[in-house]
Amino acid sequence: ATEEPPPGQDAPLSARLVRVTADEGKLPVAEKKLDVPRHPYVDCVKKNGGLTADKGEVHVRFLVRVRGRAEGVSVAKRNGVSAKAAACIADVVDRRAVGTPDAPMVGATAVIEIARAK
DSSP states (O other), X not given: OOXXXXXXXXXXXXXXXXXXXXXXXXXXXXHHHHHSOHHHHHHHHHHTTOBSSSEEEEEEEEEEETTOBEEEEEEEEEESBOHHHHHHHHHHHXXXXXXXXSSSEEEEEEEEEEEEOO
C-alpha cells in the first residue's frame, strides 16, 4: 500500500511579498523587485520539505548599498517552513536588484509568505 500525503500537502502553493522594511528611509523599488520571483520562492519550499502549516513566512535581512543590490542576505525568522527552505529563499533574494537606498548603506527586512492555495 502506498502512503497518502497528509491532506493539503499536495495543494498548490503560492508566494507573495508581504512587505520590505528599510531601517532608514524607503526602498520603493525593492517591493516590486522582490515580489517578482514568486515561482522560485515556491520551488524552494516544495523542494525543501513543504509547509508545516497552511501558511509559512520567511523574514530575510539584507544590506543595500549604492549599487542597489541585496547583499549579505540571511534568514532572520521563519515560521511553517524548514531551515533549508528559508535558506533557499534567502539565496533567491541575495544579489537581486532592489533599487538605490536613501543612504549609502541601509539594512532592510523582507517578509515573504508562502501559503497553500485554498
